[in-house]
Amino acid sequence: MHSPLWPTPPKLSLGLRDGDHPGPVEIRLAARSSELGRMRAWVSEAAALLGCDGKSRFEFVVAINEAVTNAIRHGTPADDGTIGVRLESDGGAIVCSVCDGGPFVPPSQRSDPTSDVGGRGFAFMAALTDELELVVNPGATVVRLRKQRTAEAHAGDA
Amino acid sequence: MHSPLWPTPPKLSLGLRDGDHPGPVEIRLAARSSELGRMRAWVSEAAALLGCDGKSRFEFVVAINEAVTNAIRHGTPADDGTIGVRLESDGGAIVCSVCDGGPFVPPSQRSDPTSDVGGRGFAFMAALTDELELVVNPGATVVRLRKQRTAEAHAGDA
Amino acid sequence: MGYLEVNYQEIDGDVRILRVAGDVDFDAAPQLKRHIMSRVDAGDRQFIVDLSAVEFIDSTAIGVLVGALRRLDANGGSLLVVCDNEDIRGIFETVGLEHVIPLHRSHEDAFAALAHAA
Amino acid sequence: MGYLEVNYQEIDGDVRILRVAGDVDFDAAPQLKRHIMSRVDAGDRQFIVDLSAVEFIDSTAIGVLVGALRRLDANGGSLLVVCDNEDIRGIFETVGLEHVIPLHRSHEDAFAALAHAA
Ligand SMILES: Nc1ncnc2c1ncn2[C@@H]1O[C@H](COP(=O)(O)OP(=O)(O)O)[C@@H](O)[C@H]1O
Numbered sequence: 001m002h003s004p005l006w007p008t009p010p011k012l013s014l015g016l017r018d019g020d021h022p023g024p025v026e027i028r029l030a031a032r033s034s035e036l037g038r039m040r041a042w043v044s045e046a047a048a049l050l051g052c053d054g055k056s057r058f059e060f061v062v063a064i065n066e067a068v069t070n071a072i073r074h075g076t077p078a079d080d081g082t083i084g085v086r087l088e089s090d091g092g093a094i095v096c097s098v099c100d101g102g103p104f105v106p107p108s109q110r111s112d113p114t115s116d117v118g119g120r121g122f123a124f125m126a127a128l129t130d131e132l133e134l135v136v137n138p139g140a141t142v143v144r145l146r147k148q149r150t151a152e153a154h155a156g157d158a
Numbered sequence: 159m160h161s162p163l164w165p166t167p168p169k170l171s172l173g174l175r176d177g178d179h180p181g182p183v184e185i186r187l188a189a190r191s192s193e194l195g196r197m198r199a200w201v202s203e204a205a206a207l208l209g210c211d212g213k214s215r216f217e218f219v220v221a222i223n224e225a226v227t228n229a230i231r232h233g234t235p236a237d238d239g240t241i242g243v244r245l246e247s248d249g250g251a252i253v254c255s256v257c258d259g260g261p262f263v264p265p266s267q268r269s270d271p272t273s274d275v276g277g278r279g280f281a282f283m284a285a286l287t288d289e290l291e292l293v294v295n296p297g298a299t300v301v302r303l304r305k306q307r308t309a310e311a312h313a314g315d316a
Numbered sequence: 317m318g319y320l321e322v323n324y325q326e327i328d329g330d331v332r333i334l335r336v337a338g339d340v341d342f343d344a345a346p347q348l349k350r351h352i353m354s355r356v357d358a359g360d361r362q363f364i365v366d367l368s369a370v371e372f373i374d375s376t377a378i379g380v381l382v383g384a385l386r387r388l389d390a391n392g393g394s395l396l397v398v399c400d401n402e403d404i405r406g407i408f409e410t411v412g413l414e415h416v417i418p419l420h421r422s423h424e425d426a427f428a429a430l431a432h433a434a
Numbered sequence: 435m436g437y438l439e440v441n442y443q444e445i446d447g448d449v450r451i452l453r454v455a456g457d458v459d460f461d462a463a464p465q466l467k468r469h470i471m472s473r474v475d476a477g478d479r480q481f482i483v484d485l486s487a488v489e490f491i492d493s494t495a496i497g498v499l500v501g502a503l504r505r506l507d508a509n510g511g512s513l514l515v516v517c518d519n520e521d522i523r524g525i526f527e528t529v530g531l532e533h534v535i536p537l538h539r540s541h542e543d544a545f546a547a548l549a550h551a552a
């Protein structure tokens with residue numbers, strides 16, 4: 001089932017136990033919306049291995065899916081046609097970075113002005129994570145999402 | 159002329175000479191659009207002291223003005239009614255951080271849907287700087303703008 | 317290659333039930349949109365969209381529902397969501413959409429709300 | 435407390451010149467908008483906006499010009515910008531707006547463009 005662009009993530013087969021927090025895991029996926037389902041399965045498994053579960057994990061996968069969908073819809077893939085997704089631990093949180101190789105295109109410069117179908121991605125990401133970071137330069141757009149591992153440690157109503 | 163909310167920036171009176179790159183300078187300003195002119199004068203002077211001049215400096219001030227305008231229009235001031243602006247050197251670049259105390263409000267959730275008058279701020283910031291970073295959590299919105307000191311070292315048409 | 321299934325059911329004259337199952341993401345949202353909009357274009361006005369068998373939902377799918385709701389609203393129609401999947405309900409609640417799209421736990425609740433509104 | 439000055443001049447029947455001086459930022463943009471729009475509402479259709487004496491401009495001010503241009507365009511009118519201040523010209527160019535709003539270096543160039551278009 002795994003194409004070369006979709007390698008089995010290295011850490012996913014290590015049989016880590018609860019409490020172990022492995023290092024960063026990363027995949028590159030073809031910039032096609034038909035890849036979203038497999039991306040979510042990978043991200044969900046990786047988040048679980050990094051200690052994120054339950055409601056927190058579901059919300060995190062939804063948020064990450066928004067960032068990857070944007071990279072596919074609005075971004076520019078790397079030369080090999082892929083975009084990158086990376087998860088890593090950072091203290092009590094998990095950080096996911098979604099990266100494509102193109103500049104950010106502000107909504108007002110898009111040719112299809114936002115219809116009722118669009119324009120909610122960043123609102124979802126912000127509501128479903130503890131911190132959202134967007135880094136933009138002419139050669140890359142990186143979205144970084146931070147999520148506390150467990151709902152209890154959540155920043156909540158801060 | 160300087161209110162307590164608008165202190166003379168500490169480093170601006172040190173008589174630094176060309177080539178000296180002082181540490182971070184920071185001001186807090188009242189979140190009112192009538193403060194924008196004074197903010198620009200301060201930022202322009204601070205950028206010059208940090209070694210940024212000419213076209214680069216003018217573009218940087220325009221970009222920073224957009225971030226501060228957004229903090230005033232859409233952001234939430236700190237408890238004392240202010241927002242923060244900070245400039246510092248980082249290698250060959252200057253980094254400016256504009257910070258308010260509220261969550262990011264995605265355009266699609268605003269009550270006044272973007273008219274022809276709005277919606278260009280981030281496009282300006284991205285076009286006029288070398289890197290734009292937006293960090294958002296429930297208690298703060300920070301915009302970080304990076305600009306090469308001189309037009310020659312500019313990332314340019316990358 | 318997401319899995320999506322949409323079933324359509326007519327109930328006592330006016331109300332239409334759309335049962336959605338699978339992953340409603342950006343890949344599948346156009347399919348959901350076609351299903352709903354073809355029924356709206358055909359003149360149906362009262363919709364219960366049952367998301368209980370949905371395993372994943374994204375902002376474009378919710379955008380499709382909001383778009384249909386706005387169109388129906390403007391013509392005196394309505395659209396309610398029924399969902400007993402807590403994960404999916406949680407998304408609606410966390411992003412603050414339960415105030416935009418009425419969200420019910422059961423068909424009984426949804427019918428009661430429709431009857432109340434009529 | 436930004437400083438803004440707008441002067442209005444009628445030229446040979448059809449063309450209106452608006453000379454803007456000072457800082458056109460978010461604080462001053464409403465004032466610029468009132469000036470232009472009151473003339474548009476009064477029926478003027480050909481505008482040359484002279485920004486040579488402008489010292490600072492922001493995205494909302496440019497938004498006002500784009501808004502006026504769109505409105506005039508729709509009624510067969512036009513709006514050109516004249517500016518010999520290189521800093522201000524640079525902003526138009528760097529953000530890619532010189533393709534949206536015609537930008538000229540002198541009044542002669544602007545008049546030639548208007549005559550050519552007529
Ligand atoms: N990876 C990206 N590359 C370039 N532009 C992007 C990227 N992600 C988002 N954008 C821009 O930001 C806008 C807002 O994104 P979002 O809130 O997710 O709404 P939507 O994608 O549904 O329009 C997009 O419409 C697009 O203009």
Ligand SMILES: Nc1ncnc2c1ncn2[C@@H]1O[C@H](COP(=O)(O)OP(=O)(O)O)[C@@H](O)[C@H]1O
Pocket residue numbers: 228229230231232233234258260261262263264265266268272275276277278279280281299
């Ligand atoms: N400091 C901030 N706090 C909250 N929301 C913000 C902030 N800055 C920007 N935004 C949101 O981002 C949107 C886009 O900003 P921008 O591109 O500058 O356009 P404009 O401000 O003219 O609408 C704003 O309309 C607002 O919804």
